[in-house]
Amino acid sequence: MSQMMRRDFSRLNDRTFDVLICGGGIYGAWTAYDAALRGLKVALVDRGDFANATSSASSKLVHGGLRYLENFDFKLVRKTLAERQMLLAAAPHRVRPLRFGVPVYRDSRLGSFRLAVGLTLYDGLAGSINDEQGFKRYDNSEFSARFPFLRTAGLKAGFTYLDAQTDDARLVLELVAGAESAGAVCLNYCRVAEFIERNDKLSAALVTDQLTGESVAVQAEQFVNTAGQWAGLLQHGKRNYRLSKGVHLILPNILDGEALLLTAKADGRVFFMIPWYGRTLVGTTDTDYDGDLDAVRVENKDIDYLLSEVNGVAGNVSWTREDIIGSFAGLRVLKQSDRSSPSAVSRDWELHASGNGLLTSIGGKLTSARSDAAHIVDKLCENLGVRQACGTFGKPLPWSPGGDxxxxxxxxxxxxxxxxxxxxxxxxxxxxxxxxxxxxxxxxxxxxxxxxxxxxxxxxxxxxxxxxxxxxxxxxxxxxxxxxxxxxxxxxxxxxxxxxxxxxxxxxxxxxxxxxxxxxxxxxxxxxxxxx
Structure with a gap:
């Protein structure tokens, strides 16, 4: 029988940790797992459940980000593609290959030539792509046969290329379970009420059990803020990042095992139709958000936008609100930028170090979180005087079946x-x-x-x-x-x-x-x- 995850608040008492990680989404989970594997004494707490915000509100993709090539963000694409290739090998149960179709219409923003160049570059940056994995081009009738519900009027051709998908919340949970197996103390529904400083440096955090109201001062040498949209609350209310809302709809299944990358008519943004657990996942929106962090909602305008765009590319399907099975909204944390559109802001990641020693993770993506967490743990080890290299790249995930x-x-x-x-x-x-x-x-x-x-x-x-x-x-x-x-x-x-x-x-x-x-x-x- 595998190890059960037990919630025991008393495990935070009467000990000093090397690091307290505040926030149990994908970044907190990878950081806790990596740090515990390197032998650090780790505590991970989240004010809600693990993956209860952005990390369960993603498009469920492990991908390089084909659209980032348009912004010449080659460094990010190369990094995310390396992570994608690694995860496909190290976690075949958790990350599965998924082909995406891209239709080319007469009025498409990108024509066949530019798409072929982009996909050649995309596959090239992934490295060691064989014929089976590489992109493929189809004429209009061949592409229509693969996606028979698509509008055929004006369809000139189509491409397919390879990426991958996951269950984002399960991925986070697996990493938390792995961190626990490696000796970390991981607890949900525990809020960092305040930090305690000694000589202007953080020395402890007052952590409150949200279920009982009990509080304990958790002693640690280092503190990491991976609280995502709530990161500013741990930085004296200073929010040095931008928030963008993303909405997804769950609709009946019309895909035959392959996804679609489409361009929205309204604003030229990329959006996806993805097969997920026997349904069609459609998303996402990308709009600036400045509302209540605890009340991120799917609004009528979000639903109207996505339904309009999907119905615009579908030839024989016309979905209405009654067809929506489920929906969800989440917030992306983006680096500060003066770009007017959130879609134009880089999805890359950065680590901020405050004067009191708090390390805060800003931005990033589900796909590249492992790589970014490795940098966080490198910094922790440097500060603690620990010489231990990262061991997570290529390491089978905790629940990987291994073997054949x-x-x-x-x-x-x-x-x-x-x-x-x-x-x-x-x-x-x-x-x-x-x-x-x-x-x-x-x-x-x-x-x-x-x-x-x-x-x-x-x-x-x-x-x-x-x-x-x-x-x-x-x-x-x-x-x-x-x-x-x-x-x-x-x-x-x-x-x-x-x-x-x-x-x-x-x-x-x-x-x-x-x-x-x-x-x-x-x-x-x-x-x-x-x-x-």
Whole structure:
């Protein structure tokens, strides 16, 4: 049985850590994992759940960023492509290859020649790309056959190229679990209430358990701020970054295993249509944000923009609001810039060091977070006088199956099907849990009635729900149904579904009937129908 993630606030007491990391998104998770592997004594806390903001609101892509070539951001593209190639090899369960189609219409901003040049450069920067992985060109009829729902009027040609996708929240959780296995103390729902300084340098942080109200002064030698959109709150309210809102919609599936990169008619921005858990993920918007950090919402204008753009390229589909299954909004943290459009601001990353010793991570991307976290941990080691190189590049992720992955995948799928799990759910079970799928299947064997789907329309089984509740540090119902399993955005759950699901996991979580009702109310308030 794999290690369970236990939430024990007392583990912060009576010890001095080498580093306290504040913020459990992708940057905090990679930093904690890297630092723990280098032998540092690590604590990681998040004011909410792990990956509860931007890191569960991404486009779910591990990609180089083809569009950044237009801005001549070769350094960023080379870095992200190196990370993509590494993750495809080191985490085949977590990061899967995904082909993208790019249609070329008569009125397209980029014609076939410029696209071919860009894709040649993109593949070249990735290095060691073979014919199977490289980009391909198609005439209009061939491209229409691959994407039959696309508008054919004015279609001249099309290309496909290779990138990759993941489940962003699962990736964060896997890294947090890996950090814990390497000795780190990782806790959700723990807020850094204030920092304590001695001789103008940080020496401790007052951390409050959001569940009990208990506080402890956590002693550490170094402090890292990976709080994303809330980073300014830890810097005396100074916000030295720009925020941009990104919205995604979940719509019925019309893709056959390949994604699309499209250009919006309204503003020339790039947006995606991506197959994800048997649905179509459409996004994203990119608009400046200056509102409440705790109330980032999908607004009517965001929905109108995305539906209009998707319907504009679809020939035989006309989606309306009633077709929206789920939606979500998140904030990108961008470097300060005087560029008028957030889309024109570089997605590269920087590390700020405050006079009191606080290291703050600004900007960056899901794909390049490992590389950036390595720089953070290099700096920590330098400050601590520790000589230990980064070991995360190329290292298999904590739940990587290792060995012959196709053979492992085939064997696990056979075992799942024999237990009565449907083929699609089995496919996604391996993607979600990697090597830990053996524990999930063992649980299924001891609960034979749990091989069925939680709800018919989404590929998640009851055993998966029980396993996550038992072993993945669940505090609230939406931790389970939005981040451990993204059910809240992939199915239109009714209040009675929520009560039924909460009732299923109540014995695992020790919830009373009163607690079940309060958790259901909490979710219903936060996740209105079709909203986020």
């Amino acid at each position: 992955v196709p053979a492992w995948s085939e064997a696990m799928t056979r075992r799942a099907l024999a237990l009565g799990i449907d083929k699609e759910s089995a496919y996604w079970l391996l993607f979600r849990h990697g090597s830990r799928v053996t524990d999930v299947l063992a649980l299924c064997e001891s609960h034979p009635d749990s091989a069925s789907r939680i709800v018919p329309e989404a590929p998640f089984i009851v055993t998966d729900l029980l396993f996550c509740a038992r072993s993945e540090m669940i505090v609230h119902l939406d931790d389970l149904l939005r981040r451990r399993l993204p059910l809240l955005i992939l199915a239109k759950l009714k209040p009675e579904d929520l009560r039924r699901i909460a009732g299923m996991v109540a014995p695992e979580l020790g919830w009373s009937q009163e607690k079940i009702e309060s958790e259901c109310r909490r979710v219903l308030q936060a996740y209105s129908l079709g909203g986020s």
